[in-house]
Amino acid sequence: MEAGDxxxxxxxxxxxxxxxxxxRLKNVSxxxxxTLFVLLWSFFKESGVRRIENLLTxxxxxxxxxxxxxxxxxxxxxxxxxxxxxxxxxxxxGLDFDLAAVRWLATLDRVVLKNRQPEPTPIRGLxxxxxxxxxxxxxxxxxxxxxxxxxxxxxxxTIEAVLRHNKAVSVDELQDYRIESYEDWDPNLRHRLQFAxxxxxxxxxxxxxxxxxxxxxxxxxxxxxxSAGGGAAFFHLRQxxxxxELLTELPEVLAFARDQSVTLLILPELCISDxxxxxxxxxxxxxxxxxxxxxxxxxxxxxxxxAGNLDLNEAVLLGPDGSDILQYRKQTxxxxxxxxxxxxxxxxxxxxxxxxxxxxxxxEQIELGDRLLVVDFPFGNLAPLICLDxxxxxxxxxxxxxxxxxxxxxxxxxxxxxxxxxxxxLMISNRASTxxxxxxxxxxxxxxxxxxxxxxxxxxxxxxxxxxPYLLFCLEAFLNxxxxxxxxxxxxxxxxxxxxx
Amino acid sequence: MSLTPSLDPAxxxxxxxxxxxxxxxxxxxxxxxxxPAALKTLTGVFLDRALHVLRSGSRRDLLEEALAVSRGxxxxxxxxxxxxxxxxxxxxxxxxxxxxxxxxxxxxxxxxSILKGTQGLGLRVLEILAKEDKPVRRAxxxxxxNSLPDRTERPEVTESHLSHLLYNLEEADLVVRFRQxxxxxxxxxxxxxxxxxxxxxxGWVDNLLGAMERAIRGExxxxxxxxxxxxxxxxxxxxxAEKLGxxxxxxxxxxxxxxxxxxxPRSASDYDHPRGSRPDGLSNLDISPRAGxxxxxxxxxxxxxxxx
Numbered sequence: 048m049e050a051g052d053x054x055x056x057x058x059x060x061x062x063x064x065x066x067x068x069x070x071r072l073k074n075v076s077x078x079x080x081x082t083l084f085v086l087l088w089s090f091f092k093e094s095g096v097r098r099i100e101n102l103l104t105x106x107x108x109x110x111x112x113x114x115x116x117x118x119x120x121x122x123x124x125x126x127x128x129x130x131x132x133x134x135x136x137x138x139x140x141g142l143d144f145d146l147a148a149v150r151w152l153a154t155l156d157r158v159v160l161k162n163r164q165p166e167p168t169p170i171r172g173l174x175x176x177x178x179x180x181x182x183x184x185x186x187x188x189x190x191x192x193x194x195x196x197x198x199x200x201x202x203x204x205t206i207e208a209v210l211r212h213n214k215a216v217s218v219d220e221l222q223d224y225r226i227e228s229y230e231d232w233d234p235n236l237r238h239r240l241q242f243a244x245x246x247x248x249x250x251x252x253x254x255x256x257x258x259x260x261x262x263x264x265x266x267x268x269x270x271x272x273x274s275a276g277g278g279a280a281f282f283h284l285r286q287x288x289x290x291x292e293l294l295t296e297l298p299e300v301l302a303f304a305r306d307q308s309v310t311l312l313i314l315p316e317l318c319i320s321d322x323x324x325x326x327x328x329x330x331x332x333x334x335x336x337x338x339x340x341x342x343x344x345x346x347x348x349x350x351x352x353x354a355g356n357l358d359l360n361e362a363v364l365l366g367p368d369g370s371d372i373l374q375y376r377k378q379t380x381x382x383x384x385x386x387x388x389x390x391x392x393x394x395x396x397x398x399x400x401x402x403x404x405x406x407x408x409x410x411e412q413i414e415l416g417d418r419l420l421v422v423d424f425p426f427g428n429l430a431p432l433i434c435l436d437x438x439x440x441x442x443x444x445x446x447x448x449x450x451x452x453x454x455x456x457x458x459x460x461x462x463x464x465x466x467x468x469x470x471x472x473l474m475i476s477n478r479a480s481t482x483x484x485x486x487x488x489x490x491x492x493x494x495x496x497x498x499x500x501x502x503x504x505x506x507x508x509x510x511x512x513x514x515x516p517y518l519l520f521c522l523e524a525f526l527n528x529x530x531x532x533x534x535x536x537x538x539x540x541x542x543x544x545x546x547x548x
Numbered sequence: 549m550s551l552t553p554s555l556d557p558a559x560x561x562x563x564x565x566x567x568x569x570x571x572x573x574x575x576x577x578x579x580x581x582x583x584p585a586a587l588k589t590l591t592g593v594f595l596d597r598a599l600h601v602l603r604s605g606s607r608r609d610l611l612e613e614a615l616a617v618s619r620g621x622x623x624x625x626x627x628x629x630x631x632x633x634x635x636x637x638x639x640x641x642x643x644x645x646x647x648x649x650x651x652x653x654x655x656x657x658x659x660x661s662i663l664k665g666t667q668g669l670g671l672r673v674l675e676i677l678a679k680e681d682k683p684v685r686r687a688x689x690x691x692x693x694n695s696l697p698d699r700t701e702r703p704e705v706t707e708s709h710l711s712h713l714l715y716n717l718e719e720a721d722l723v724v725r726f727r728q729x730x731x732x733x734x735x736x737x738x739x740x741x742x743x744x745x746x747x748x749x750x751g752w753v754d755n756l757l758g759a760m761e762r763a764i765r766g767e768x769x770x771x772x773x774x775x776x777x778x779x780x781x782x783x784x785x786x787x788x789a790e791k792l793g794x795x796x797x798x799x800x801x802x803x804x805x806x807x808x809x810x811x812x813p814r815s816a817s818d819y820d821h822p823r824g825s826r827p828d829g830l831s832n833l834d835i836s837p838r839a840g841x842x843x844x845x846x847x848x849x850x851x852x853x854x855x856x
Contacts (some may be wrong), residue, residue: 112724157721192711193686194727194732234614234641235615235618235619238618238644238648238651241652245607245608247708370623425652526706526711529707530706530707533687
């Protein structure tokens with residue numbers, strides 16, 4: 048196809064979306080800001096931003112600072128102004144239409160901020176029947192820490208570069224996943240967190256546990272039947288054999304979190320049995336609603352589902368007094384590949400060349416969850432995940448499309464390299480911060496817990512010698528340490544200047 | 549048997565003007581066990597306090613008030629109140645939502661409460677940016693804030709403090725931060741530009757300065773027209789505009805006369821005059837020279853002789 052034909056084909060595609068948008072705008076009898084936001088956002092998501100970015104650049108405008116339309120001061124005149132705006136948009140064609148559309152979208156990004164979120168009725172986008180709600184983004188740490196490593200919001204060809212405050216999020220299923228905004232939580236807790244946020248008090252404690260948690264149900268790899276091709280078995284981690292030891296450590300952990308006035312405590316995946324959970328709730332109950340840690344997230348041991356045929360792998364989020372906030376179900380199943388020696392009399396003798404190590408696959412037998420829960424905490428739109436959820440490719444797309452910008456991840460994994468890579472990708476796409484508490488099975492060494500915050504040198508792994516048994520992120524201490532570094536750097540610069548002179 | 553203070557309506561009615569931490573301890577008790585009279589009294593107190601804090605409080609004040617109210621609708625106390633008195637529970641929930649939302653918002657309507665919570669530093673940052681009229685390095689903003697004349701009256705602005713301050717200002721679109729190389733720069737955002745025009749350096753001040761320059765050049769000024777100009781440009785009131793218009797017109801007339809008649813020797817102290825003792829017929833004007841302003845400077849710089 049000739050370049051001209053390709054271009055024409057492209058224009059036809061864009062023109063199709065313009066036509067669809069015009070049709071929808073004509074049918075909007077009373078243009079609410081959220082409705083217009085979703086339609087315009089959907090237009091750019093489907094048709095792309097290349098053309099408009101080329102135009103803005105040619106006009107000397109930066110896509111980050113698109114010129115806004117001036118709306119009347121008084122809100123009661125906004126709707127009339129939006130009506131007129133829509134009418135004038137409908138009168139435009141081609142790139143003029145696109146330019147006005149992007150300016151309206153950027154203007155609406157500010158207007159929607161004024162309105163109570165979320166808009167109750169989801170709004171259909173331009174493509175198919177998928178419906179959206181407008182949610183406020185809240186990359187709190189990215190905001191306080193200042194412009195850091197480049198995020199999508201600062202990059203070329205992204206609509207996020209135009210929109211600073213809001214995002215249209217699908218309320219319908221996305222490839223069998225669903226994003227659910229969790230809003231029904233205690234007002235006193237909400238205000239408390241908001242207050243702490245205003246004061247800059249934000250601490251996250253990653254506690255991988257000193258106790259080497261042992262599982263009596265962990266299968267012996269050597270006993271799993273296998274052939275020359277290997278073998279597979281399900282595993283169930285429903286009980287902890289050294290629970291007494293764990294029950295001794297838990298009060299220590301909670302006392303430490305209380306003394307440090309921790310905002311969010313994260314324990315590892317699959318480490319808390321019913322008995323331990325009872326103890327955690329009891330201890331937190333004594334702290335009361337003003338106590339610390341303000342939030343506690345832990346991974347429950349496997350427990351049977353209602354049907355009794357599968358396990359559930361869940362993370363539980365509790366408030367300061369041990370009351371329930373939410374329970375999240377893992378959306379991905381762990382399958383671990385282990386290599387074992389051949390010497391087993393259950394093996395079929397297939398000759399000398401068959402006597403080699405074979406892979407054994409251990410798989411969780413769990414009922415997969417189907418929803419990402421996003422809670423609008425003042426410190427960020429928090430989404431709990433469990434281990435593999437963080438690195439799963441398909442789920443990663445869903446995370447990226449969500450309004451989550453703070454990920455808390457109990458984990459049970461031998462390695463965390465892939466977790467760290469995913470955390471960096473989410474930092475770029477969502478300006479997100481990710482906190483992962485990781486341990487491996489029993490006393491076997493696993494890669495350490497870590498956090499990834501959107502700032503230069505924002506990846507920090509737990510180093511037991513330096514940090515002690517737990518890794519504590521404290522926003523205030525981080526900022527003060529940064530100040531000290533800058534002062535020392537300035538001093539070094541001045542000293543070297545003096546030496547030169 | 550006397551009521552415990554928390555349950556005594558007479559005691560509760562006195563909580564109207566007290567600091568919020570004196571209110572909080574009683575809310576849960578009233579929610580759990582308060583009589584209808586106590587509930588009604590506390591509801592009234594909440595309403596009065598809310599009105600006050602919505603009109604003049606900072607975001608922190610709003611959140612503190614919301615926290616106090618929420619004690620009565622959260623947890624076990626909230627559950628009991630909902631059972632005992634759903635109407636009061638509903639009223640307190642609505643109030644809690646209102647205060648909480650007001651304390652959370654960062655849109656343009658929230659700008660006054662946001663700035664109030666910065667103890668004046670927010671406005672200072674806007675002044676620095678308005679004066680430069682171009683992006684300013686973050687480090688320079690901190691240096692400037694820490695070298696202002698009022699520095700001794702408040703603690704040093706630390707990195708942590710500045711980070712939170714700029715974050716809050718950026719949330720309200722008052723400023724925008726961006727990275728240029730290794731440095732972070734800050735400039736006025738769209739809301740910040742609007743605020744500068746209306747409050748930090750209002751347009752009518754530019755009109756005033758323009759009129760002063762015309763006066764210094766020897767132009768005669770029409771006081772009515774000038775007052776009208778200043779008022780339309782946004783002066784706080786017609787009265788202020790009229791006073792300024794009259795004063796400037798008289799100054800213009802005097803300067804014009806000085807330009808045409810032989811100059812009389814003056815001492816510099818004649819220009820540093822206390823209120824009410826103006827030389828040359830200005831004594832009846834109720835304007836105060838700005839503290840430290842050297843009236844003689846205007847004359848010296850324009851070639852008029854001042855003899856000390």
